Amino acid sequence: MEFKRLKYFVAVAEERHFGRAAARLDMAQPPLSRQISQLEKDLGVLLFDRSRSQIELTQAGEALFERAREILDRLDAAYREVRVIGTGGAGWLRIAFVGSATHGPLPNLIKSYRSHYPEVDLSLSAMNNAEQKRALIQREIDIAVARPSLDDEGFRGVLLHHEPLILAIPDNSPLNNDKPLRLKELRNETFVLYPNRPRPSFADHILETCRGEGFEPADIVPAQDYQTAISLVSVGVGLSLVPASVSSTQRAGVRYRTYTGNNPGTSLTVHARLDSRSPHVMNFFEIVKRYSRKSQLCR
Incomplete structure (x- = not known):
C-alpha cells in the first residue's frame, strides 16, 4: 500500500467530501476518486458509504482511518527526526x-x-x-x-x-619564595614528566624545553598522565612544567609559578x-x- 494513497484516504475521511478533499490536496477530484477506488480494490473492502448525500466511513473505513492517522503521524515524526539528525541537531x-x-x-x-x-x-x-x-x-x-x-x-x-608553560612546585619547596625562577637554575631539581609512554609525547616537549636552556634534568620521575604527575608534585616528589591553564584549578600541596627562560608554550x-x-x-x-x-x- 502506498503512503500517498493513505494520505488521500485520510483527507477524504476527515473532509467527508471528495471535492473538499481534492481542493485540500491541490488536485482534481477524478484522480482522487480513482485513487480511493484503487485502495478499496487492493484491500477488497468498501471504505466509504457513498449512498448518502454526505459520504460516511464504513466500519472497515473507521478502522483504517484510526490506524492510518497513527501511521502518518509516526511517519511525519520520523521525517522530522531524520531531518534534525541529518543537520547535526540531534x-x-x-x-x-x-x-x-x-x-x-x-x-x-x-x-x-x-x-x-x-x-x-x-x-x-x-x-x-x-x-x-x-x-x-x-x-x-x-x-x-x-x-x-x-x-x-x-x-x-x-x-x-x-598557552605558555609554567612551573608546578610543592608548596613546601625552597623554591616557593618571591625570587624570580630561572629555568636553567633548576637543572639539579627532580622533574616529574608525563606521559611515560608512548613516546614521543608531552614529556619529550618538556625535555626539549630544558635542552633549550642547555641542560638535562638531573633526575626524572615518570608519570602516566597529568593527574598522576600533579599528585606526585603535591607530595613533594619533584616539580613539573605544565600548561598555564592548569593553574586555574588549585590543588592542595601545589603552587604554580611563572619562570624566565625558554618557554615555547603548548x-x-x-x-x-x-x-x-x-x-x-x-x-x-x-x-x-x-x-x-x-x-x-x-x-
Whole structure:
C-alpha cells in the first residue's frame, strides 16, 4: 500500500467530501476518486458509504482511518527526526581529550556546543594522544582534542588554544619564595614528566624545553598522565612544567609559578578524520573556529 494513497484516504475521511478533499490536496477530484477506488480494490473492502448525500466511513473505513492517522503521524515524526539528525541537531558525538585540557578552554567549548545543539548526546572520554589516534582511525570516536596535535595525513586539525608553560612546585619547596625562577637554575631539581609512554609525547616537549636552556634534568620521575604527575608534585616528589591553564584549578600541596627562560608554550588541537563529513563533526569544528577567533581577539 502506498503512503500517498493513505494520505488521500485520510483527507477524504476527515473532509467527508471528495471535492473538499481534492481542493485540500491541490488536485482534481477524478484522480482522487480513482485513487480511493484503487485502495478499496487492493484491500477488497468498501471504505466509504457513498449512498448518502454526505459520504460516511464504513466500519472497515473507521478502522483504517484510526490506524492510518497513527501511521502518518509516526511517519511525519520520523521525517522530522531524520531531518534534525541529518543537520547535526540531534544524535550523538563522541569526543576524546587529553586530561590537562579540562583545565583550559575545553569545558567552555563543550558548553558552547551544548548551547547550540542541546539535543545532541555527547560522549566524553579522557585519552592520551596515542589512544586518540588509534580511536580516530578505528572510528571509535569522532573528535580528538590532543596536546599538541596528532600527526596523521588522514586527519584534519584546527588549533584550539596556545598557552605558555609554567612551573608546578610543592608548596613546601625552597623554591616557593618571591625570587624570580630561572629555568636553567633548576637543572639539579627532580622533574616529574608525563606521559611515560608512548613516546614521543608531552614529556619529550618538556625535555626539549630544558635542552633549550642547555641542560638535562638531573633526575626524572615518570608519570602516566597529568593527574598522576600533579599528585606526585603535591607530595613533594619533584616539580613539573605544565600548561598555564592548569593553574586555574588549585590543588592542595601545589603552587604554580611563572619562570624566565625558554618557554615555547603548548597547544591544544582539535582533530577529526578527513573523510568524516558528519554534520555533527562539521558543526563542532565551526564552534571551535568561532571560539578560537574569539580567543585571539581577547588576547
